[in-house]
Amino acid sequence: MDRLDALKVFCTVVDAGGFRRAADRLGISTTSVTTQVAALEAHFRVKLLHRTTRSMSVTDEGRQCYENAIRLLADMSELEDVLRHSTTAPSGLLRVDMPAIFGTRIVSPVLPRFLRDYPDITVRMSANDRLVDMVEEGIDVLVRIGNLLDSRLVAQTLATTxxxxxxxxxxxxxxxxxxxxxxxxxxxxxxxxxxxxxxxxxxxxxxxxxxxxxxxxxxxxxxxxxxxxxxxxxxxxxxxxxxxxxxxxxxxxxxxxxxxxxxxxGPDVAVLFQQRQLRAAKVKVFVEFLHEIFRTRGHGF
Known part of the structure; x- marks a missing residue:
């Protein structure tokens, strides 16, 4: 068992709220997810998750494991970024959610330039105004008007209104x-x-x-x-x-x-992302892209 891989799988299960959702996010089978978590529990000799056919909850030991694993995985990601910064280009699937007004009138018209600059990034953008849980739904970058009180998220102001x-x-x-x-x-x-x-x-x-x-x-x-x-x-x-x-x-x-x-x-326009994604190259360049868009249009709207 690769313990780092197993910890990543376990954290994804907690974030996603279930084994099947975690498997979908990771692109592996539900059986593989179950096996990795079981191996981690066997290694630590503790129960990390209470699970039935209909529900799942995190044990006290599981919560402690999750909080420490998140920091460990973030540190490992930072180390990889530092060591491979000069040779690794931003890549992968970037999931973005923003209000329809931003998606249709502000971001989409200039998005082709971003995709040309970063050809290894694929953007999946949802343009709507509904409330979302970006951790639950696996969203990498969220744009919203006003404050979202969620301690798991980093918020940066894009513009005033x-x-x-x-x-x-x-x-x-x-x-x-x-x-x-x-x-x-x-x-x-x-x-x-x-x-x-x-x-x-x-x-x-x-x-x-x-x-x-x-x-x-x-x-x-x-x-x-x-x-x-x-x-x-x-x-x-x-x-x-x-x-x-x-x-x-x-x-x-x-x-x-x-x-x-x-x-x-009015309320500020903010871009939000998870603390542990702060160093992810694809997130970093897209957040910088959003700041550039709003600077070009004028900071205050």
Whole structure:
């Protein structure tokens, strides 16, 4: 038994939450995974996992083994990177998850350049806005708006955002513009619905250091940002969304910013990855690529 390989298999089982999922991630059979874990338990003479046909849990000894093995494997990975840095190019499957707005409008248009620079990397990208467990789902790099409170993850800020009110030029020409947030009830407002809580998101404002929020009377509510923006561009009314979602539309003149003296800061855009992947070459170069994209577009959105 190669103990390092067995420890890697064991850690993957814990991360994946099961033998079959671990086998899928490692590209080996479930039998091989079971054999490796059993050999490790025999070597240490302790039970690392409680398992039945339907569930699996980690023993106290297994948890201790996992925490130490993660550090050991990370140190081994760092040693390999140091010794082979000059000859080893980033390679392998890179699993990425990000909101649809980033995937479709920001990353995908420039992704071919990254793939040309790193031909040995294959990118598998999911573009959605749902909550994910990147450890559970085997995701290498995650891009999200706001903070994800997970001590297992390293977070780096890519950009800052603002809450922007805007509407189509034709709508403004026909109905005029609000001069303060209190005026919004006299206009057609298009609201965003939080997908999980099904509550309408308040609109946020800041002026002279004072912050406020309100939920204006809405003629349309949706939990899909692109649908909200599309309705506004068609002249349906006023929206408030994050600046990163409408930056290009405002620049093109498709939307006109409103209440600019009342603009409030929004949540940061962050890239997240697991602590033990900090030194992985494929993760490192992709994170650097994301930073470059956002620097080129401007740090603040």
């Amino acid at each position: 603002q809450y922007v009110c805007c509407a189509a030029p034709d709508y403004v020409a026909q109905h005029g513009s609000p001069t303060s947030p209190a005026d919004l009830d006299g206009f057609d407002c298009l609201n965003f619905l939080y997908p999980k809580s099904r509550r309408t998101r308040p609109w946020y404002f800041r002026r002279d250091g004072q912050s406020s929020s309100l939920v204006p009377r809405g003629v349309f509510v949706t939990d899909h940002v692109e649908s909200l923006i599309g309705a506004a561009m068609a002249g349906g009314g006023i929206i408030q969304v994050l600046s990163i979602s409408v930056q290009d539309r405002i620049a093109s003149g498709a939307l006109v910013p409103l209440l600019t003296d009342w603009t409030a800061p």
